[in-house]
Amino acid sequence: MTVSKDVSGGVALWRRIADAIRLDIVGGKLASGDRLPTEAFLAERFSANRHTVRRALAVLAEEGVVGAEQGRGTFVRSARRLSYPIGRRTRFREGLKGQAASLVSQGLSHRIENATAAVAAALGLKPGAKVVRTESLSIADGRPISRSTTWLPYRLFPDFAERIARLQSTTAVFASYGIADYARASTRISARHADVEETKLLGLAPGAILLVSEAVDVDSEAIPISYALSRFPAERMELVV
Amino acid sequence: MTVSKDVSGGVALWRRIADAIRLDIVGGKLASGDRLPTEAFLAERFSANRHTVRRALAVLAEEGVVGAEQGRGTFVRSARRLSYPIGRRTRFREGLKGQAASLVSQGLSHRIENATAAVAAALGLKPGAKVVRTESLSIADGRPISRSTTWLPYRLFPDFAERIARLQSTTAVFASYGIADYARASTRISARHADVEETKLLGLAPGAILLVSEAVDVDSEAIPISYALSRFPAERMELVV
DNA sequence: TCGATTTGTCTAATACACTAGACAACTAAT
DNA sequence: ATTAGTTGTCTAGTGTATTAGACAAATCGA
Incomplete structure (x- = not known):
């Protein structure tokens, strides 16, 4: 057929x-x-x-x-895309500075779970190791621009959830754990249609296109500290390497 | 209902x-x-x-x-996506080595034209300056994986068209002009639906999603030598930074 | 061989996507 | 005030998308 x-x-x-x-x-x-x-x-x-x-x-x-x-x-009536610069030293809030008047990050949920094979591989842990998982939404000038899922080793960041709620910025939370600097080890970029949940949260027309980035950040000793799966509406954001 | x-x-x-x-x-x-x-x-x-x-x-x-x-x-039946590594030193053929048994680049057309504002800005030329424009299609193991439009300064590469037809590889052509090394200055990544022509050339279902990269390469003295607008089927390729 | 599971084919009804044409309402220039 | 050009609204017809149910054909294990 x-x-x-x-x-x-x-x-x-x-x-x-x-x-x-x-x-x-x-x-x-x-x-x-x-x-x-x-x-x-x-x-x-x-x-x-x-x-x-x-x-x-x-x-x-x-x-x-x-x-x-x-x-x-x-x-x-509007509006150009925001550009999110990605490089060895990638900082979300810093990268968008000057492009939007307001940038708010909302924590949607936090929980502790056992790492799947993919998450474990990205973070250099054993499958099943305890990890902190946080779901969040970023909004620039009232328009949602990213929906992220981040995994971190529980051993290193047991109370990440509380700190990110207080400090807002991931960079600030890492600093509070004594990590003065960190770097982007790898970023994997793909694209696909938004699913129903993403459509709702990001305020998109169903069927909108998302840029998907899978990023691993490492500390100054090259130890993985976070694995983030971020979805950006392609109509609102572009990634600049 | x-x-x-x-x-x-x-x-x-x-x-x-x-x-x-x-x-x-x-x-x-x-x-x-x-x-x-x-x-x-x-x-x-x-x-x-x-x-x-x-x-x-x-x-x-x-x-x-x-x-x-x-x-x-x-x-x-098949097959994972190919990963195209993008960094300071980005080489198309080299990056895909080992991921596909065959990698063929087809020249579709070549012509000399006057730079639009966008092209001139990317290449650091005056608007209207003469540029070489080439259209090409890359095919890995029989499956089209990219559709590219490349602009180069005519002053530097007057007979680029003939050389790329002979040498196949962009890197090899640059070398033939005495450019031993070159680097990626910037890569801008976005995503959108394929249009009718892209759908046909890339052998996609209409409405498929493309990853779009706009890249500027510079020589060892930071002089722009090429501006490429490449479209990759999101279902066949991902970009790794 | 039998029975359970799975893909393949057929018919039919409803909602949506797209086309077509006509005319109303509004704007700006003459 | 008139006219040309533009967006707004209405009616109507055709094809596609989706749902629904039923049964046939192939596979596999008991």
Whole structure:
């Protein structure tokens, strides 16, 4: 049973159009305040019906990316992507400094569990070793920009949960444990669609694309101290190496 | 059953299911030869009808990722993602060595054009300066893994097109110009859906996700020598920093 | 061989995606 | 005030996505 000549690939046309227009905006081809081409023109450009284009624009309007004004046109309202610099010395809050007025990190949950094979391998522990797992959400200027799961060796950071709640910054918590400096050992980057939970927490349209980074940080003696699995909405963030 | 809000986000359920299963496979949760859960189980897990799950599996079968066998089950056929290491010294062919038996680069087209603002900025040229632009496709073990557009200063590499056709490797061409070493100055990583042309060239299901990297390489004196815009199918490649 | 399990095929009903055309409401320039 | 151009709304028809149920065909172990 072949999947005949399905040109849509399971992604609705209105969504592909919305993605394409959003890409022009967050990628900088269209600046804030610019007028978009008319609905008729866009319909032509995407070989679609005007109604289909209108649906795409309605989605973008809901996101706050564009706004339509009857009789005048549709205009770009916001907003470029944030750039998160990744290197040997990667610091989340520091890296985004200056790009957003406010940056809030929310702890969602903390618990102690036994390391799975993957987590153990990343942290250089034996499978089953006790680890602290924290789930968190970061919000820049009111827009969620990352959803992270972090694992740390329980032996080194038994009360990580309490400290991160108090200090907010991971760097500050490490410092409170006497780790003055730490470095990024490896970052693995992939991309996929958001699942239902991520969609809700990050305030995305279902089916949005996430950049996924798996990062291992090590202390000054190259001992792994954290393994983080972070998901960034591709429409709001880009990673710069 | 009234559908209160659009929960699909314009991405069909069968596609989201296919993406989720593929993710388990290319991400390593399911190894080659493993049996997948039964269709009935997957239908339960994704809160979908068995027919919908079957459509997802049909797509994956067409991609060669799984194969169904009547009466027995559905089995994983291939293959983990390739990892492309990115760092100060980034070499495409070298980075993938050992991960694929064959790695072929196809030149699609070459031409000389005037630099756009973005290209000029990346290469440190004046807008409108002459640049060589090459379009290429890389194929590992018969599967396309990247679609790249590269711009180089015409002044430095007037006959880049001929040399890359002969030497295949970018590193080798640079060497032929007397550039013994070069380094990665910056890499910008984002993600988006593939467009129609990319879908065809890369042999993807329409609506597939691409990892997009914008990279600038510089010579030993920090002079930009190339600006490359590469698109990698997220289901076949991951980037490791 | 039998029975349980699993994939393959068929029919049918409902909701959504997309197209098509027409006209209203609003804006800006002439 | 008129007109051309733009977004907003309405009706309607066709194809796809998804659900539902039933049964056939193949596999495997008891």
